[in-house]
Amino acid sequence: MDRRNFLRKTLSFIISVGALGSLKEILNIIPAIAEVKNGELTKPVYGMGIQIDKCIGCGRCVEACKIENDVPQEPFFFRTWVEKYVIKKDGTVIVQNIANETGAETVPEKDILRSFFVPKLCNQCANPPCVQVCPVGATFSTEEGVVLVDEKRCIGCRYCIQACPYGARYLHPTKKTADKCTFCYHRIEKGLLPACVEVCPTQARIFGDLKSMASPLVRFKRMNKLHVLKPYLNTEPKVSYADLDGEVR
Amino acid sequence: MIPQMTDKLAELLKQVMGYIYPNEIEIHWSILIVVYPYLTGLVAGAFILASLVKVFNVKEVQPTYKLSLLTALAFLIVAPLPLLLHLGHPTRAYEIYLTPNLHSAMAMFGFVYAWYLMLVLLLEIWFVYRQELVLWSEQEKFPMKWIHKIITLFSKDVSQRAVDFDRKVVKAITIIGIPSAFLLHGYVGFIFGSVKANPWWSSVLMPIVFLFSAIVSGIALVILLYMIIIPFRGEKIDMSCLDKMASFLFYAVIVDFSLELLDFIHRLYESEESIKILTELVINKLFVSLFIIQVLLGMILPLGIMVLIKLFKFDQELRKLLYFVSVILIQLGIFSTRWNVVIGGQMFSKSFRGLTTYKMELMGIEGLITALVVLVLPFLILALLLKIFPPWGIKEPRLEKA
Amino acid sequence: MKNLLPKLPEHIFRLFLVFLVFLGVILLVRFFIPNSFREHKVQIASTVEREKAREIKFAGTSACAVCHEEQYNIKKNGYHKNLSCETCHGPAQGHTENPTEIKPPAPRDRKFCPVCHAYNASRPIGFPQINPVAHNPLQPCITCHEPHDPKPPETPRECKACHGEFERTKEVSPHVLLKCTTCHVTPALHKVTPWSVRPSKPTTREFCGRCHGQESTVAKTAKVDMASHGEKYVCWQCHYPHAPEVR
Known part of the structure; x- marks a missing residue:
């Protein structure tokens, strides 16, 4: 075998092995083909239900979250927040973050058609755009379906913040890494409820294992007509809403 | 740090129109990320201009061939700098090579960049200059002699066979180089175009629009450099070369303009959920940078000028002046394009209910001064490269024989 | 085959050598980088551990019940039965660990x-x-x-x-x-267990017709012909009884 032939064979061998190996990896980019990451049978898959008609907009969840997770107190950083929707009779929609109502328009009651509160948090998508775009793999889904950020490896490029359709991520002002709701991973792993669920006075938030046979979350999913935020983006959120209004985005 | 930032964000909060998600107050990709696609665009554009000579045998453009290559190299060297500076943790940037996430478009940056720098630009420049480098190193004195000697890897082979071989390699590299240049800039467009959460960015046309605007800006930059450097050296501008480049620029601008118009009309016609907020965005926040600078000054005006040049036989001096004005306007326009994409895409809320504002810092690491430094740096590097690889040396005597 | 193989000029081999050296350096660097830096799985595992180890601030209601049985028993039968202690008293993990020093506010x-x-x-x-x-x-x-x-x-x-x-x-x-009780019959129990005993609502058109029917003797009310006006609907399908439109 001469040199050229040898080189060619070696090269084609390397390329084909590489191609076969990476083909699966490449196909995984397509969500439909990707293996379900939460595959381990023994592990729970966490989810949350939010009953909009029960939320009284007291903001205890936002406060508790900031305490529990050392979220900066300033009103620009939230792992969870509560939006107040006021739909006026003339059809205009006014939305506010209840933690920061300064300068917001107050609508006279007679002009209100309907009004309600909507708690928001990371949807822990089964098909998370933030995880897809992280260049270094510093954000990932755990086996329980919770999306976490490795603050030791996040390079702070903020692509994930751009990719999140729900605005659930922020750049931690001192750590300079992306930060987000973890479903209070450190609590749920010990059998406690996430802080926001723990302090919610009206059980507007229901937390549990989506795979469980009988649990408040399963009952919630059985008894309500459910919706998720921005379903057309195919992110497959694990936070579902009951009584969600069409104006909520 | 925090109190300062708090004050700044509190100030911004007052300027929010409508409702934005609370975490959206901060514009995360700042002026530096505007500079980055601008720089890579110049690289890709300059390279494609250079490849016109080698692959498509456009003889007129020959005088700018080496200048284009060196321009591409100078800008490519600086291109990762704005990215690096904008990271929250620049010291962790190496992770993109250690644990690249293969699903991430951005993770490909390291590889596309390395491929383009090492295997395309450096190699092409090396083969193009090799013969001259050998000759120079024989004639010159320390230190240039040694610099050139090291670059030639101490090889002295300038036999006909070796030179012919080099020429073939250059052609091959250029052929690989064109798709690579497309890849380099198309991929930057893909980074934006693939963000489905953001309707201002999310578009299949994004990589293609980026590519053609890259070609436009690259050609315009080389024209500009050519028109500045040549008179500086007391030489005469080759008018047929200039006309030819301007003509390519003209076609590129037309394609770019049509693509952007198509994108615009398509969005307007489809009128999806986001159209209201995007209209608000364009009218309230981007009016000057989009309509006035990008479209009017950066496209329609230069297009008009170039149409006039094509229609009427202006004399040389007037043509030069008009070209000069056009390419500067085009640079302005393309920079504005980058601004409108990057900053514009972050000024509206993903709730489609409100707009925020971008307040550029002056000093800070992501401020205007840093951006200006990053923009000037490639020119300094280019000056150095012109010293080491003078592009006006031996006029490729062997090319005519081929 | 052999004559097809061009004899490459020697500078190509020098270039090739440079590339080999370059490649060698990369491989060498790679060799010295510990596996844990390169393995996604290892890093994911360590992140999960780090997250798990984070400090808990809210102890959870069952933790409070252990010592504060009295209050817990009062609470569990009242309207606040679903309320967590820490909703009002604030995070109390510190208090559970050091009950004398750290007191949650009331x-x-x-x-x-x-x-x-x-x-x-x-x-x-x-x-x-x-x-x-x-x-x-x-x-x-x-x-x-x-x-x-x-x-x-x-x-x-x-x-x-x-x-x-x-x-x-x-x-x-x-x-x-109008008093609420004009239209809603309210059992006394509703005031004690509002969620389980609900007030009634009017069920028939005739109920509204008592005031708004043409035959009604009640003064100053809008009157309609109950027979022809929206016959197949009950009144509150169009009119909001708590704020009926004036027009």
């Missing part, structure tokens, strides 16, 4: 309870809300309400104590003079 002033119970038009219907300005001004809530079992000191006389939103709507409507 909010006693008038500011705290209205966080949930001040009237707000966006709050769901039926949630007990008061007007903090008008409702027994200046008195701390706890003078009348035991927060662990916050039933009103006396059964509310008027519906608006809980149903402020209807009262406000009705106040500015033509129905301002």
Whole structure:
């Protein structure tokens, strides 16, 4: 075998092995083909239900979250927040973050058609755009379906913040890494409820294992007509809403 | 740090129109990320201009061939700098090579960049200059002699066979180089175009629009450099070369303009959920940078000028002046394009209910001064490269024989 | 085959050598980088461990019940039975670890309870809300309400104590003079267990017709011919009874 032939064979061998190996990896980019990451049978898959008609907009969840997770107190950083929707009779929609109502328009009651509160948090998508775009793999889904950020490896490029359709991520002002709701991973792993669920006075938030046979979350999913935020983006959120209004985005 | 930032964000909060998600107050990709696609665009554009000579045998453009290559190299060297500076943790940037996430478009940056720098630009420049480098190193004195000697890897082979071989390699590299240049800039467009959460960015046309605007800006930059450097050296501008480049620029601008118009009309016609907020965005926040600078000054005006040049036989001096004005306007326009994409895409809320504002810092690491430094740096590097690889040396005597 | 192989010029081999050296350096560097730096799985595992190890601030209601059995027992039968202790008392993990040194606060002033119970038009219907300005001004809530079992000191006389939103709507409507009980029969138990015993609602067209039918003798009401006016509907399918339109 001469040199050229040898080189060619070696090269084609390397390329084909590489191609076969990476083909699966490449196909995984397509969500439909990707293996379900939460595959381990023994592990729970966490989810949350939010009953909009029960939320009284007291903001205890936002406060508790900031305490529990050392979220900066300033009103620009939230792992969870509560939006107040006021739909006026003339059809205009006014939305506010209840933690920061300064300068917001107050609508006279007679002009209100309907009004309600909507708690928001990371949807822990089964098909998370933030995880897809992280260049270094510093954000990932755990086996329980919770999306976490490795603050030791996040390079702070903020692509994930751009990719999140729900605005659930922020750049931690001192750590300079992306930060987000973890479903209070450190609590749920010990059998406690996430802080926001723990302090919610009206059980507007229901937390549990989506795979469980009988649990408040399963009952919630059985008894309500459910919706998720921005379903057309195919992110497959694990936070579902009951009584969600069409104006909520 | 925090109190300062708090004050700044509190100030911004007052300027929010409508409702934005609370975490959206901060514009995360700042002026530096505007500079980055601008720089890579110049690289890709300059390279494609250079490849016109080698692959498509456009003889007129020959005088700018080496200048284009060196321009591409100078800008490519600086291109990762704005990215690096904008990271929250620049010291962790190496992770993109250690644990690249293969699903991430951005993770490909390291590889596309390395491929383009090492295997395309450096190699092409090396083969193009090799013969001259050998000759120079024989004639010159320390230190240039040694610099050139090291670059030639101490090889002295300038036999006909070796030179012919080099020429073939250059052609091959250029052929690989064109798709690579497309890849380099198309991929930057893909980074934006693939963000489905953001309707201002999310578009299949994004990589293609980026590519053609890259070609436009690259050609315009080389024209500009050519028109500045040549008179500086007391030489005469080759008018047929200039006309030819301007003509390519003209076609590129037309394609770019049509693509952007198509994108615009398509969005307007489809009128999806986001159209209201995007209209608000364009009218309230981007009016000057989009309509006035990008479209009017950066496209329609230069297009008009170039149409006039094509229609009427202006004399040389007037043509030069008009070209000069056009390419500067085009640079302005393309920079504005980058601004409108990057900053514009972050000024509206993903709730489609409100707009925020971008307040550029002056000093800070992501401020205007840093951006200006990053923009000037490639020119300094280019000056150095012109010293080491003078592009006006031996006029490729062997090319005519081929 | 052999004559097809061009003899490469020697500078190509030099270039090749440079590339090999370069490649070698990369491989060498790679070799010296510990595996844990390169393995996604290892890093994911360590992140998960780091997250798990984070400090807990809210102890959870069951932790409180261990020592504060008395309050817990009061609470579990009252309206606040689903409320977590820490909703009002704040994060108490520190208190569970060091009960004598760290004491969770007990909010006693008038500011705290209205966080949930001040009237707000966006709050769901039926949630007990008061007007903090008008409702027994200046008195701390706890003078009348035991927060662990916050039933009103006396059964509310008027519906608006809980149903402020209807009262406000009705106040500015033509129905301002009607009492809630004119239309809703309210069992006494509703005031004690509001969620399980509900007031009734009118069921027939004739109910509204008593005032609004043509034959009605009630003065100054809008009158319609019950036989022809919207015959197949019940009135409240079009008209909102708490604020019927004036036109």
